[in-house]
Amino acid sequence: MKTEIHILMLEDSEMDAELVMHTLRKGGVVFSSERVETRPAFTRALERGPPDLILSDYSLPSFDGYAALAIAQEKCPDIPFIFVTGTLGEEVAIETLKKGATDYVLKHRLSRLLPSVQRALREAEERAARRRAQEQLRQSHEQLRALSVYLQHVREEERTRIAREVHDELGQALTGLKLQLTWLCGRLPAKSKSLHESTKTMTERIDETIQTVRRIATELRPGVLDSAGLPAALEWQALQFERQTGIHCPVQSAVRETMLAQELNTAFFRIFQETLTNVIRHAHATKVDVRFAQMGQFLVLEVKDNGRGISEAEMNNTKSIGLLGMRERAALLGGEVRLRGEPGRGTTVTVRIPRPQKEAGPNKLNFHENSPDRRPRRRAARA
Ligand SMILES: Nc1ncnc2c1ncn2[C@@H]1O[C@H](COP(=O)(O)OP(=O)(O)O)[C@@H](O)[C@H]1O
Numbered sequence: 001m002k003t004e005i006h007i008l009m010l011e012d013s014e015m016d017a018e019l020v021m022h023t024l025r026k027g028g029v030v031f032s033s034e035r036v037e038t039r040p041a042f043t044r045a046l047e048r049g050p051p052d053l054i055l056s057d058y059s060l061p062s063f064d065g066y067a068a069l070a071i072a073q074e075k076c077p078d079i080p081f082i083f084v085t086g087t088l089g090e091e092v093a094i095e096t097l098k099k100g101a102t103d104y105v106l107k108h109r110l111s112r113l114l115p116s117v118q119r120a121l122r123e124a125e126e127r128a129a130r131r132r133a134q135e136q137l138r139q140s141h142e143q144l145r146a147l148s149v150y151l152q153h154v155r156e157e158e159r160t161r162i163a164r165e166v167h168d169e170l171g172q173a174l175t176g177l178k179l180q181l182t183w184l185c186g187r188l189p190a191k192s193k194s195l196h197e198s199t200k201t202m203t204e205r206i207d208e209t210i211q212t213v214r215r216i217a218t219e220l221r222p223g224v225l226d227s228a229g230l231p232a233a234l235e236w237q238a239l240q241f242e243r244q245t246g247i248h249c250p251v252q253s254a255v256r257e258t259m260l261a262q263e264l265n266t267a268f269f270r271i272f273q274e275t276l277t278n279v280i281r282h283a284h285a286t287k288v289d290v291r292f293a294q295m296g297q298f299l300v301l302e303v304k305d306n307g308r309g310i311s312e313a314e315m316n317n318t319k320s321i322g323l324l325g326m327r328e329r330a331a332l333l334g335g336e337v338r339l340r341g342e343p344g345r346g347t348t349v350t351v352r353i354p355r356p357q358k359e360a361g362p363n364k365l366n367f368h369e370n371s372p373d374r375r376p377r378r379r380a381a382r383a
């Protein structure tokens with residue numbers, strides 16, 4: 001608690017005010033004080049800065065306690081407000097407490113004043129501390145969210161860059177090597193059979209490596225997502241899934257356009273991948289139905305498996321990082337992920353994300369520095 005507090009007193013009798021101050025001082029409260037009698041003086045005092053405590057008479061010649069309470073509630077609702085008054089009927093007293101007064105003390109029972117003030121100050125201090133803690137919590141939540149947006153974008157960008165480099169650089173180098181090898185092979189003496197065998201094996205190894213390079217690049221970020229768009233990428237991913245697991249995975253897409261905003265593409269695609277991974281790991285399904293459609297201004301992806309069905313507890317488990325990541329991705333774009341599980345009958349994951357108003361232009365989530373629509377702006381900024 002503060003060592004010295006400032007008290008605003010609304011009191012027309014100077015003697016009563018002296019008595020109140022004397023009582024508090026005797027009780028060990030260290031304070032400065034200001035006494036006002038009228039509405040304008042009261043309002044001005046509050047506007048200069050909130051006191052730590054307001055002590056108010058109830059009946060005043062030019063002003064009344066009720067109105068004072070209302071003003072204080074509006075200007076500084078967290079400052080304790082105690083009525084110190086000659087008479088106060090029980091009904092009125094209860095009414096003032098309902099309206100937000102902290103307490104009331106009768107002038108002929110001033111012994112109650114000290115404990116009442118001490119309690120009010122302690123509670124105000126606790127409220128302030130709680131609010132500070134909440135504010136800190138809110139800020140750190142916000143920072144975490146910003147960090148998660150940033151990390152996701154950096155990661156996606158990094159994957160795109162590495163995928164392109166692996167595909168282009170390594171791919172070209174290997175193709176070059178293969179051509180040189182073919183040239184060399186043509187110059188080998190026809191009779192040296194073992195040399196011909198070796199070059200054949202080498203060519204095969206190079207072909208395999210080219211396939212591996214393509215696979216790695218595609219796993220990092222499938223080119224189809226950027227070149228052919230989201231519906232095609234979903235179908236492509238479903239096909240990969242079917243090949244890998246043998247689980248039938250048809251895709252019905254009612255969205256024709258291919259050029260959706262990039263962050264929308266990425267969000268849907270990564271959520272879809274995570275959902276399929278969960279089907280492999282947890283569902284024991286034999287079929288997965290995928291539907292992608294536009295509903296109003298929302299794009300909606302539904303992935304429905306016929307497995308064991310996710311339970312309520314699994315859905316709400318805070319340790320479910322995969323689900324958390326999916327929800328976070330959608331939430332960052334103003335959307336949501338809903339899960340529904342039916343025991344023994346399967347799980348449905350529904351992702352709804354609104355289409356941004358202006359999809360073509362760069363928006364604040366588009367960090368892809370090399371996308372064509374960013375370049376002129378960057379140049380202009382540099383010039
Ligand atoms: N399709 C599904 N069918 C049944 N259970 C699921 C399914 N998807 C997720 N779950 C359950 O939800 C939990 C949380 O999923 P997730 O957050 O992705 O974590 P992880 O996959 O790392 O276990 C899983 O551990 C699993 O128990």
Ligand SMILES: [Mg+2]
Binds near residue numbers: 323
């Ligand atoms: Mg998972």
